[in-house]
Amino acid sequence: TFTAKVYSNVLAAPDVSVLRLRLPAGQRAKFEAGQYLQVRLEDGSARCYSMANPPHESDGATLHIRHVAGGQFSARVAQLAPGDLIQIELPFGNVALAPDDTRPIVFVAGGTGFAPVKSILDDMLKKRVQRDITLIWGAREPQGLYLGAAVERWQKQWPAFRFVAALSDTPSDATDGAFAGRVDEAVRKTFGSLAGHVVYCCGSPPMVSAVRAAAAETGLAAEDFHADVFVPGPSSTPV
Ligand SMILES: Cc1cc2nc3c(=O)[nH]c(=O)nc-3n(C[C@H](O)[C@H](O)[C@H](O)COP(=O)(O)OP(=O)(O)OC[C@H]3O[C@@H](n4cnc5c(N)ncnc54)[C@H](O)[C@@H]3O)c2cc1C
Numbered sequence: 001t002f003t004a005k006v007y008s009n010v011l012a013a014p015d016v017s018v019l020r021l022r023l024p025a026g027q028r029a030k031f032e033a034g035q036y037l038q039v040r041l042e043d044g045s046a047r048c049y050s051m052a053n054p055p056h057e058s059d060g061a062t063l064h065i066r067h068v069a070g071g072q073f074s075a076r077v078a079q080l081a082p083g084d085l086i087q088i089e090l091p092f093g094n095v096a097l098a099p100d101d102t103r104p105i106v107f108v109a110g111g112t113g114f115a116p117v118k119s120i121l122d123d124m125l126k127k128r129v130q131r132d133i134t135l136i137w138g139a140r141e142p143q144g145l146y147l148g149a150a151v152e153r154w155q156k157q158w159p160a161f162r163f164v165a166a167l168s169d170t171p172s173d174a175t176d177g178a179f180a181g182r183v184d185e186a187v188r189k190t191f192g193s194l195a196g197h198v199v200y201c202c203g204s205p206p207m208v209s210a211v212r213a214a215a216a217e218t219g220l221a222a223e224d225f226h227a228d229v230f231v232p233g234p235s236s237t238p239v
Pocket of ligand 1: 036047048049050051064065066067068069070071072073074075093112113115116204228229230231232233
């Protein structure tokens with residue numbers, strides 16, 4: 001367990017905080033891309049958040065936290081100020097993606113499900129991985145796709161990088177080129193066949209179920225679907 005210090009806390013969307021935590025001097029955050037940490041609350045319970053920073057940025061952890069109405073931690077996260085201290089433990093979670101896999105990969109993120117995807121893609125960039133990459137990122141409204149700068153960086157570094165924005169609650173004449181619909185519908189629309197691909201999906205339980213079904217219908221082998229599901233409450237699978 002570490003006592004981490006809030007370094008910065010920025011509202012990236014009306015309901016998403018990007019919280020940067022620093023570890024105590026001399027301490028390094030050891031984790032692999034796609035893993036998560038647990039925040040320990042005063043009552044002893046824990047909340048899981050995926051690291052959005054890549055492992056080589058090991059002086060802290062950057063979290064993307066959606067404000068859940070009435071949520072014990074997330075509804076108050078926007079009030080955290082630089083210098084505030086919070087207790088964290090890491091790393092947790094299995095890393096499903098094989099580093100030597102060269103097959104085309106499709107990332108599907110719902111809202112703050114973007115956080116582990118960002119860590120994985122920044123890590124792949126650092127390792128100069130050359131691979132056919134598609135990112136499908138969904139939100140209700142344009143502001144829910146809260147980190148366009150990261151997407152632009154990947155597009156610049158990987159000329160073949162394909163990005164599909166999916167907006168489920170925006171009139172189709174106001175999506176500004178984005179797909180009007182849910183991410184599972186965007187998967188069906190984007191791919192005639194997913195045979196031979198690998199899919200990594202992250203978001204809420206219903207979103208992940210819908211994408212799993214869409215991927216299976218589109219020819220993806222079941223063992224090539226990997227997901228991190230943002231189920232409410234603590235998960236107890238330490239590494
Ligand atoms: C492995 C893992 C990684 C996660 N990573 C992230 C992340 O990177 N970013 C992120 O924003 N969240 C993430 N989560 C979800 C996060 O751990 C919390 O569940 C969430 O922030 C709510 O915590 P809370 O204390 O605010 O709400 P609580 O006080 O725990 O819950 C309040 C009420 O809201 C409901 N609720 C909780 N979460 C949701 C939800 N997502 N949608 C709808 N209702 C909900 C609860 O059932 C409860 O009724 C992750 C979860 C897991 C298991």
